[in-house]
Amino acid sequence: MAEKPALKRAAAAALAAGLAACASVPPPQAQLAAARATVSQAQAVAAREAPFELSTAQAKLARAEQAMKRDDYVNARIYAEQAEVDAKYAWTLAESARTQRAAAEIGKSINALRQELHRRSQ
Numbered sequence: 001m002a003e004k005p006a007l008k009r010a011a012a013a014a015l016a017a018g019l020a021a022c023a024s025v026p027p028p029q030a031q032l033a034a035a036r037a038t039v040s041q042a043q044a045v046a047a048r049e050a051p052f053e054l055s056t057a058q059a060k061l062a063r064a065e066q067a068m069k070r071d072d073y074v075n076a077r078i079y080a081e082q083a084e085v086d087a088k089y090a091w092t093l094a095e096s097a098r099t100q101r102a103a104a105e106i107g108k109s110i111n112a113l114r115q116e117l118h119r120r121s122q
Helices: 003-023 029-049 051-069 073-121
Strands: none
Touching (some): 029 051, 029 073, 051 073
């Protein structure tokens, strides 16, 4: 029977250590600020080209801000970091689409110049 008090003490110590660890997590202000800035930057480009990815980033940013209000800094940090990554992905998709359009336009111009050179050489 001596094992039960020792087990209870160990469980209580583990619980206390867990609560102390949660209490010592600092608010992720920098991560939240970075996520806000990245989502804002992506909005201008990604709203048309990558709306689903941008929406995902915005939703995760909202979750991060809600977690901050509840002092749930662990989840706030996780959501903020995910929002930043999702916003970067949305921005990258949008920039890729823009670059592909520009390359297609350049290709059309090159073809037009080739046709013009071909006509002149005959």
